[in-house]
Amino acid sequence: MTVDNQHLGPRSGIGLSIDADVALAAGGDQSAFERLYHTHVGRIHSLTRRMLGGHEADEVTQDIFVRTWQKLGQFRGESAFGTWLHRLAVNVVIERRRSYAIQRERMADDPAVLETVPVAPARADLTVDFEAAIEQLPPGAREIFVLHDVEGYKHREIAVMLNIATGTSKRQLHRARMLMRQHLNG
Amino acid sequence: MHEEWTDKLSDYLDDELSPEERYAVESHLLGCAACTEVLNDLKRVVARAQSLDVRPPQADLWAGIRRRTEAIRQPRRVTVTVWQAIAASVMIALLSGAVVWQALGRPTGLRYNGPAPADVAQGSSPASDRAERKDVVVPVSYADAQYDAAVADLQKTLNDNRKRLDKTTVAIVEHNLQLIDQAIEQARQALEADPANDYLSSHLVEARRRKLDLLRRATELAEAN
Numbered sequence: 001m002t003v004d005n006q007h008l009g010p011r012s013g014i015g016l017s018i019d020a021d022v023a024l025a026a027g028g029d030q031s032a033f034e035r036l037y038h039t040h041v042g043r044i045h046s047l048t049r050r051m052l053g054g055h056e057a058d059e060v061t062q063d064i065f066v067r068t069w070q071k072l073g074q075f076r077g078e079s080a081f082g083t084w085l086h087r088l089a090v091n092v093v094i095e096r097r098r099s100y101a102i103q104r105e106r107m108a109d110d111p112a113v114l115e116t117v118p119v120a121p122a123r124a125d126l127t128v129d130f131e132a133a134i135e136q137l138p139p140g141a142r143e144i145f146v147l148h149d150v151e152g153y154k155h156r157e158i159a160v161m162l163n164i165a166t167g168t169s170k171r172q173l174h175r176a177r178m179l180m181r182q183h184l185n186g
Numbered sequence: 187m188h189e190e191w192t193d194k195l196s197d198y199l200d201d202e203l204s205p206e207e208r209y210a211v212e213s214h215l216l217g218c219a220a221c222t223e224v225l226n227d228l229k230r231v232v233a234r235a236q237s238l239d240v241r242p243p244q245a246d247l248w249a250g251i252r253r254r255t256e257a258i259r260q261p262r263r264v265t266v267t268v269w270q271a272i273a274a275s276v277m278i279a280l281l282s283g284a285v286v287w288q289a290l291g292r293p294t295g296l297r298y299n300g301p302a303p304a305d306v307a308q309g310s311s312p313a314s315d316r317a318e319r320k321d322v323v324v325p326v327s328y329a330d331a332q333y334d335a336a337v338a339d340l341q342k343t344l345n346d347n348r349k350r351l352d353k354t355t356v357a358i359v360e361h362n363l364q365l366i367d368q369a370i371e372q373a374r375q376a377l378e379a380d381p382a383n384d385y386l387s388s389h390l391v392e393a394r395r396r397k398l399d400l401l402r403r404a405t406e407l408a409e410a411n
Contacts, residue, residue, distance in 0.1 A: 030252065030255065030256070033255070034248060034252070037247075037248055037251060038248070041242055041243065041247065041248075042240040042241060042242040043240050045241070045242060045243045045247075046238070046240050046241055049241075057243065058243055058245065058247055061243060061247055062247050062250050062251050062254070065247075065251045065255075066251060066254045066255055066258070069251075069255040069258060070258060130234055130235075130238070131238070134235075145235070149231070149232050149235035149236065150235045150236070150238055152236075155200075155202070170196065170197060170202065173196055174193065174195075174196035174197075177196055177228050177231050177232070178192075178228075180231045180234075180235075181224070181227040181228060181230075181231055184227065184230060184231060184234070185227065
C-alpha cells in the first residue's frame with residue numbers, strides 16, 4: 001500500500017479515488033472504509049505515536065478510526081478528506097491528553113522543561129533515534145514540535161487546537177528544537 | 187551563546203519576526219559564529235522533522251476497528267445546504283401566504299359549500315340549501331391528541347439533543363418551524379371564518395404534516411450525531 005499520495009494535514013495533496021470511497025463508506029460500506037483505513041493509517045498512527053508515545057498509539061489510532069466511522073455523515077467535502085481526518089485525529093489525541101488532566105501543567109512555561117534533555121543517539125538508525133528523541137520531549141513541547149515541524153500546522157492553528165496563546169506555542173517550539181539540537185549533537 | 191539572540195532564532199527561521207527584528211538578528215548573526223552555529227543546528231532539526239517517514243503500525247489494527255464499527259449503526263448522511271434550506275423556507279412562506287390569500291379571496295373556481303349572500307338575502311329554501319351542500323367537507327379537527335402528542339414528543343427529543351446540532355442547523359430548523367407554525371395559524375384562522383372550505387382544510391393538514399416531518403428529520407439528525 002503506497003502512502004505517497006495521501007492527503008493528510010496541511011502538507012498533503014489530493015487523491016480522486018478516496019472521494020469515492022468516502023462516499024461509499026458514508027453509506028455504510030465497510031470495504032470502502034477499510035480501503036480508507038489502509039490509505040491513512042500510517043499517517044494517523046505516526047501522528048499518535050509521536051504525540052502520545054508508542055504504548056498508546058495502537059489504541060488511540062483505533063479510537064480515531066471508530067470516531068471517523070461515526071462522523072463520516074458529517075463530512076461535507078469542504079476540505080480534503082485527509083485534512084478532515086487529520087484534524088479529527090488531532091482532536092482525539094488532544095482529548096486523550098486532557099482526559100489525563102495534565103494538559104495545563106505541561107503547557108505551562110516552566111523553565112525546568114529545559115532541564116529535560118533527550119538521550120543522545122544510541123543506535124545507528126538516525127531516523128529511529130530522532131523519533132525516539134521526539135518521544136522524550138516534554139509533552140507540551142512535543143505536541144507543538146510534532147504539529148508545527150512534522151505536520152506543518154501554523155502557530156495560530158496550534159494555539160486554537162490546544163487552547164493556548166500563540167506566544168506559548170512559539171516558546172514551546174523553540175524549547176523543543178533546542179532539545180532536539182542537543183540530541184543531534186549528542 | 188547569547189540567549190537573548192538564540193531565543194529569537196526559531197521565530198527568525200519561521201519568518202515570524204517583524205522586519206526590524208529580522209534585521210537586528212541578521213546583523214548579530216554576521217558577527218557571531220556561535221549563534222550562527224545554533225541557527226544551522228535548528229535548520230537541521232526542522233529539516234529532519236519535515237523528512238520523517240510515515241510508519242504504519244506493526245500490527246494490523248483493522249480487525250479491531252471492524253469489530254467496533256460493525257456494532258455501530260452508520261449515521262445516515264443528511265446533506266442539506268444552507269441555500270436549499272433557505273429555498274425551502276421561502277417556498278413554505280410563499281405557499282402559505284398564497285394558499286390562504288387564494289382561498290379567502292378567490293371569487294370563483296373554489297368549491298363553495300355555504301349559502302351565497304344573495305341566497306340568504308333572498309331567503310332561499312332549506313331544501314335547496316341541503317341539496318347544494320351534499321358534498322360538504324368536514325373541517326379538519328385542530329384538537330388531534332395523537333398529533334399533538336407526537337409533536338410534543340419530537341419537540342422534547344429535539345430540545346434534549348439540540349446541543350448535538352451545529353448552530354446553523356438549529357437556526358434553520360427553528361426558522362422553518364416558525365414559518366410552518368405561521369402557516370398553520372393562518373390556515374386555522376381562515377378556517378374559522380370559512381369552516382367548510384376543503385381547500386383550507388387540506389392546506390392545514392399539509393402544514394401540520396410538514397411540521398411533523400421536519401421535527402422527525404431534525405430529531406434523526408440530532409440523534410445520529
